[in-house]
Amino acid sequence: MNTPSQPSRPPGNVRDVRMTGFSERAVVSEVLDWLRHQAEPLGTESVPIGELSGRVLSHPIDAPIDVPSFDRSAMDGYAVQAAATHGASLYNPLGFSIVGESLPGAGFSGSIEASTAIRIMTGAPVPDQATCVVPAEHANEADGRVEITRPVPEGRHIGRRGEDVSIGQRLLETGRQLRPQDVALIGSLGLDRADVYRQTRVRLLITGDELVAPGEVRRDGQIFESNSLMLAALVERDGGLLETAPPVEFVADQRPAISEMLTRPDADIILVSGGSSVGSEDHAPTLVAELGELTFHGVAMRPSSPSGIGRVGSALVFLLPGNPVSCLCAYDVFAGLAIRKQGGRGVDWPYRPIDGVLSERISSDIGRLDYCRVAIDDNSPPNISPLAISGASILSSTTRADGFVMVPAELEGYASGSQIQVWRYDHCDRGPGDP
Amino acid sequence: MNTPSQPSRPPGNVRDVRMTGFSERAVVSEVLDWLRHQAEPLGTESVPIGELSGRVLSHPIDAPIDVPSFDRSAMDGYAVQAAATHGASLYNPLGFSIVGESLPGAGFSGSIEASTAIRIMTGAPVPDQATCVVPAEHANEADGRVEITRPVPEGRHIGRRGEDVSIGQRLLETGRQLRPQDVALIGSLGLDRADVYRQTRVRLLITGDELVAPGEVRRDGQIFESNSLMLAALVERDGGLLETAPPVEFVADQRPAISEMLTRPDADIILVSGGSSVGSEDHAPTLVAELGELTFHGVAMRPSSPSGIGRVGSALVFLLPGNPVSCLCAYDVFAGLAIRKQGGRGVDWPYRPIDGVLSERISSDIGRLDYCRVAIDDNSPPNISPLAISGASILSSTTRADGFVMVPAELEGYASGSQIQVWRYDHCDRGPGDP
Numbered sequence: 001m002n003t004p005s006q007p008s009r010p011p012g013n014v015r016d017v018r019m020t021g022f023s024e025r026a027v028v029s030e031v032l033d034w035l036r037h038q039a040e041p042l043g044t045e046s047v048p049i050g051e052l053s054g055r056v057l058s059h060p061i062d063a064p065i066d067v068p069s070f071d072r073s074a075m076d077g078y079a080v081q082a083a084a085t086h087g088a089s090l091y092n093p094l095g096f097s098i099v100g101e102s103l104p105g106a107g108f109s110g111s112i113e114a115s116t117a118i119r120i121m122t123g124a125p126v127p128d129q130a131t132c133v134v135p136a137e138h139a140n141e142a143d144g145r146v147e148i149t150r151p152v153p154e155g156r157h158i159g160r161r162g163e164d165v166s167i168g169q170r171l172l173e174t175g176r177q178l179r180p181q182d183v184a185l186i187g188s189l190g191l192d193r194a195d196v197y198r199q200t201r202v203r204l205l206i207t208g209d210e211l212v213a214p215g216e217v218r219r220d221g222q223i224f225e226s227n228s229l230m231l232a233a234l235v236e237r238d239g240g241l242l243e244t245a246p247p248v249e250f251v252a253d254q255r256p257a258i259s260e261m262l263t264r265p266d267a268d269i270i271l272v273s274g275g276s277s278v279g280s281e282d283h284a285p286t287l288v289a290e291l292g293e294l295t296f297h298g299v300a301m302r303p304s305s306p307s308g309i310g311r312v313g314s315a316l317v318f319l320l321p322g323n324p325v326s327c328l329c330a331y332d333v334f335a336g337l338a339i340r341k342q343g344g345r346g347v348d349w350p351y352r353p354i355d356g357v358l359s360e361r362i363s364s365d366i367g368r369l370d371y372c373r374v375a376i377d378d379n380s381p382p383n384i385s386p387l388a389i390s391g392a393s394i395l396s397s398t399t400r401a402d403g404f405v406m407v408p409a410e411l412e413g414y415a416s417g418s419q420i421q422v423w424r425y426d427h428c429d430r431g432p433g434d435p
Numbered sequence: 436m437n438t439p440s441q442p443s444r445p446p447g448n449v450r451d452v453r454m455t456g457f458s459e460r461a462v463v464s465e466v467l468d469w470l471r472h473q474a475e476p477l478g479t480e481s482v483p484i485g486e487l488s489g490r491v492l493s494h495p496i497d498a499p500i501d502v503p504s505f506d507r508s509a510m511d512g513y514a515v516q517a518a519a520t521h522g523a524s525l526y527n528p529l530g531f532s533i534v535g536e537s538l539p540g541a542g543f544s545g546s547i548e549a550s551t552a553i554r555i556m557t558g559a560p561v562p563d564q565a566t567c568v569v570p571a572e573h574a575n576e577a578d579g580r581v582e583i584t585r586p587v588p589e590g591r592h593i594g595r596r597g598e599d600v601s602i603g604q605r606l607l608e609t610g611r612q613l614r615p616q617d618v619a620l621i622g623s624l625g626l627d628r629a630d631v632y633r634q635t636r637v638r639l640l641i642t643g644d645e646l647v648a649p650g651e652v653r654r655d656g657q658i659f660e661s662n663s664l665m666l667a668a669l670v671e672r673d674g675g676l677l678e679t680a681p682p683v684e685f686v687a688d689q690r691p692a693i694s695e696m697l698t699r700p701d702a703d704i705i706l707v708s709g710g711s712s713v714g715s716e717d718h719a720p721t722l723v724a725e726l727g728e729l730t731f732h733g734v735a736m737r738p739s740s741p742s743g744i745g746r747v748g749s750a751l752v753f754l755l756p757g758n759p760v761s762c763l764c765a766y767d768v769f770a771g772l773a774i775r776k777q778g779g780r781g782v783d784w785p786y787r788p789i790d791g792v793l794s795e796r797i798s799s800d801i802g803r804l805d806y807c808r809v810a811i812d813d814n815s816p817p818n819i820s821p822l823a824i825s826g827a828s829i830l831s832s833t834t835r836a837d838g839f840v841m842v843p844a845e846l847e848g849y850a851s852g853s854q855i856q857v858w859r860y861d862h863c864d865r866g867p868g869d870p
Contacts (some may be wrong), residue, residue: 022572049649050681053668054477061547063829070656074758076714103716104688105645107656121714123645123757125656136713137457164829171831179860180668181833185659188759188830192650210540210558214484215627221505221560226622233488233615245484253539272581278571279511279556283614323509324623329618352787373852391510394599395502395623396606398616423612 004122010429022278022298027409028369031296031334034408035309038316038348039338040267045198052183053203055196056234056344061172066162067188073102078139078146079120079130079158079360081112082154082414093147102127116148120412123291123421126158130369133157148294177345197344199241203267204228205369206250207258208274213247225250226395227320228328228374235271236305237350242338243267253281262291262312271314271335274322277306284308288317290382300409303392304330324395329371330398356382358420362405370413374402374422437866456715457733460740462844464802466528466731466769470744471486471782473751474773477703480633487618490631491779492546495521496607501597502623506561508537510592513552513581514565514576517589525844528582537562552581561593568592571797588853600624601633612780632678632779638702638750639663639805641685642693642719643709657722660685661830672704672785675774678702688716697726697747703777706770709757712741719743725753735844736804738827753772759830764806786858787836793855797840798848803853805848808836809857 043056065302073079080096088094098238098384102108107125108118119141120126120133131154138150165188172182178196186194212218228256231245244267251257253275254417262270262284275282285308288294297319299307303326308319318335321326336345356376364370375385390397403424407413414420452607468758479493505718508514515531523529531552535544541551542560552574555561566589586740600623605619613631621629646660647653650790667681678701686692688710697705710717711839720743723729727747732754734742738761743754753770772782791811799805808818825832840858842848849855 003647009604049664050667053664053671066560066827069653072828074826076712076717100436101715103645103652104643104658105656119715121716123643123658123714139550159826159828163824163826165833172834177861179834180665180672183663183668184661184759185830185834186762187649187664188659190649190651190653192648195507208539208558210538214625215623215775216620218504218625219540221540223503223539223558224623229484229488229622230483230615232617233618236488238617246747277511277557280536280554280558282511324619328619340848377691389598391509391594391598393503393507393594395616395620399614399620400609425616426612 010080022306024097025298025300026296027300028333029409031299031309032337034295035334035338036341039341041197042200042342043198044195047196047351048194048272049183049194050394051196052186052196053180055178055195056239057172057174057176058197058344059177059195060170060174061189061191061194063165063167063169063171063189064079064191065189066167067165068159068161071161072159073120073122073124073126073133073157074159074281075133075135076122076181077120077135077157078117078148079112079126079133079135080117080148080152081130082116082132082152082156084114085132085134085148085151087149088148093149095145095147095431098141098144100148131155133421145341175344175346185391186297187365199239200339200342201266202235202240202241202339203243203261203264203270204231204248205258205270205272206248206274206397207253207272208250209249209253213400227294227322227328228323229318230328231271231273231323231331234336234341238336239343239345240269252285255283255287258283259287259291263365265313266313269329269335269339270312270317271328272319274319276308276319286320288312288319292317297405299331300367301329301371303325303371304333307334309334321392325390325398326392333371349423351425353421353423354382355385355419356422358414358416358418359383359385361416362407363385364407364411366412367409369409369411370407372405372407373397374403374405376422376424377403384420398425436469437490457741458734461732461800462735463733463768464844466599466734466744467772470769470773471776474745474776476632476779477777478633479630481628482510482631484618484622484629487629487631488615489622490613490865491674492607492609492611492613492629493632493779494630495605495609496621496624496626496629498600498624499607499626500624501602503596503598505596507594508555508557508559508561508592509594510568510570511557511569511590512555512568513583514547514555514561514568515552515583515586515587516547516549516565517567517591518566519568520567520583520586521551521652523583525584529582530580530582533576533579533581549741565592566593566789583755610779610781630753634674635774635777636674636678636697636701636703637670638678638705639666639683640693640696640697640705640707642688642707643685644688646685654697661817662757662759663761665759666708666755666766669763669771670774673771673774674760675704688718690718690722691784693718694722695720695734696701697752700748701796702750703753704774705747706766707752707754708762710855711743711754711756719754721752724745727752730817735762735802736768736806737800738806739768742767742769743781743801756827758832760825760829761827768806771795773842780840783859786860788856789817790854791857792817793849793851793853794818794820794850796851797821797842801847802844804844807842809834809838809840811837811857811859816854819855833860
């Protein structure tokens with residue numbers, strides 16, 4: 001007999017790992033393969049042009065019009081017939097009667113001849129009969145006439161209709177993360193909206209009875225909660241949309257409260273901070289398994305080994321360890337990838353890789369990915385120095401560090417003097433100085 | 436006789452360049468030197484912790500407390516006296532009576548002895564008498580007792596008070612642009628605000644009688660305005676605060692309207708798009724000179740030569756050409772630097788420099804800085820190819836390009852095959868794939 005309220009997997013089949021430890025840990029590459037399949041772009045939405053910068057196109061942009069849509073002057077000066085300027089020089093200035101003016105948005109409706117000119121501004125329509133524009137620098141105007149002191153070839157300083165964009169042209173492809181100039185290009189076509197991937201809706205589920213918000217009064221044994229602040233900033237960096245901006249309310253380490261947050265609709269991704277491991281108060285892993293699927297629990301990496309990944313309903317759930325370094329690392333390796341991919345951004349890391357020389361040995365265990373915080377100096381190539389104090393609970397190691405090295409599972413580490421790749425924490429990269 | 440309404444410089448002394456051309460153009464390095472002196476950090480403000488990510492500290496952060504503020508467990512397991520675990524093995528498990536539990540936020544108030552243990556969770560306070568934590572993986576609990584199967588040394592799996600941060604420690608320096616983990620660190624100290632440089636307040640002054648907003652009906656000779664969209668996104672990228680987000684209202688090419696926008700208070704920087712040159716409708720340069728100081732008008736660079744920079748009251752004013760490529764280039768070379776520096780961000784460019792090999796000659800004039808849009812391929816080193824169609828009015832050249840090359844004023848260009856530096860447009864840099 002089927003009852004509709006039956007959970008997708010009977011609780012009896014869920015292995016309770018609390019206070020028994022992880023029997024095995026998933027290999028990181030296996031988890032990433034699974035994630036890449038699970039996290040697909042979510043859908044699209046039409047967004048007003050003023051909010052498009054940084055968003056990702058879900059459909060290409062093809063030009064509905066020519067830009068410019070008329071021949072226009074590229075200079076401030078005088079529109080004339082080019083042939084009539086032949087022979088002009090400082091010693092032989094050629095004179096033209098000024099018969100009118102073409103201003104931006106207000107063209108000249110009359111006609112010109114070989115002996116006449118109109119004053120014309122940058123961006124103003126060029127009348128059909130004119131074949132060039134003489135820049136103001138090479139002309140002297142007085143008493144309704146202008147003298148031209150240089151010959152100007154046909155077509156010079158005229159921007160032709162469609163020279164920037166011609167109607168029907170494919171301008172921007174699906175998947176483009178829009179730069180400031182891309183938004184301007186879309187606007188120049190007259191479009192006031194565009195279709196982009198919708199942003200991943202992210203719920204923060206912060207658990208821990210010991211937590212107190214910064215600024216509040218702290219009792220013995222309590223700690224100031226900070227993972228929500230870090231996660232909120234990371235989600236924003238990766239283009240996700242937080243359900244609630246910090247300060248978020250903490251959730252008690254109790255099954256009903258966590259269950260409610262896991263099953264409430266309208267999140268694409270749920271980030272659970274704390275209670276992810278095998279402690280007796282770690283309810284989230286069991287609940288994810290009961291309410292949906294706990295695909296991975298325990299990952300072969302350091303820190304962050306007590307991470308979990310699964311699904312409840314349509315939401316991907318990431319169980320992030322409460323230790324702040326583990327939380328950062330597990331977010332960056334797993335959750336960030338999913339948020340970016342669901343939002344159409346692809347899977348590339350938002351960190352800059354640079355090459356350097358290791359100043360000191362890094363040791364690691366085979367079979368485990370290691371996330372090692374390092375200092376980077378200004379030499380060329382830079383020296384990379386692992387930080388001495390760098391446990392999973394030492395948040396300050398991630399603020400003292402300039403970046404991190406990932407030691408792959410198949411290596412025992414790197415010898416001093418190795419050439420290695422390091423990822424810089426300052427993701428928005430700068431050039432030295434200015435031009 | 437002094438009258439208070441007298442302008443800072445009599446209009447009679449202002450050279451009117453309209454329809455006469457620029458007699459000389461300022462060298463870019465001279466303009467940048469002036470700007471670096473003029474643009475100083477504006478002031479500071481206290482900002483709630485949830486809004487700190489990406490902001491720049493105006494004061495250092497020193498730790499007001501130890502973090503952690505008590506000895507805490509780094510594992511889920513059992514707190515015991517380390518000496519009592521000596522000799523434990525799978526063949527010789529050692530038993531302890533469980534006399535209590537320490538949970539996060541709810542420590543154990545009793546005492547333990549050599550023969551007793553408490554259950555302890557990650558993050559929970561370690562009682563004074565306990566000297567190590569045995570991970571749950573190396574213990575078996577049953578019937579109020581736990582058997583330990585490995586010896587554990589003194590201090591193992593205990594995070595000592597102050598091991599992350601010790602009271603009084605300097606953690607973050609003035610000028611730090613806050614990363615997600617920095618914000619978390621500040622929060623972990625219990626601080627719910629920090630002092631940062633206030634953001635540069637930027638006014639957009641979009642002039643041009645030919646302009647119509649995207650989505651509106653366009654008449655003959657009109658064009659869709661798009662510089663405001665580009666500038667808004669650039670200002671946001673550089674940490675500025677727009678007075679009005681797009682869509683912004685356009686300002687008529689008329690002296691009173693432009694004058695009002697130049698003198699209205701509460702802008703640190705005014706970006707004027709269009710009407711910056713020497714056309715008869717270009718009122719902004721004259722007005723800046725009359726109402727304040729037009730320090731530079733005409734700059735030795737291509738595009739963007741008809742740019743102007745000056746001051747009205749306390750606001751820096753940038754006259755940006757209406758041509759979209761010129762507008763982007765003049766913003767990036769001059770205005771962006773000022774916005775970043777006023778906001779405490781320093782002067783570095785928000786573009787990534789990479790080295791490549793030029794596939795085709797770039798020619799340039801001596802005495803003029805050239806901004807040349809290029810395509811960059813995926814070779815190593817990358818081939819850099821200048822775009823063929825790249826006039827100042829060709830906005831699509833900046834969307835087809837992957838980046839740009841700056842040809843310094845002292846060079847005639849670069850020969851094909853030159854090793855050159857190119858700046859990538861995708862400022863937020865990514866690594867290939869994931870770890």
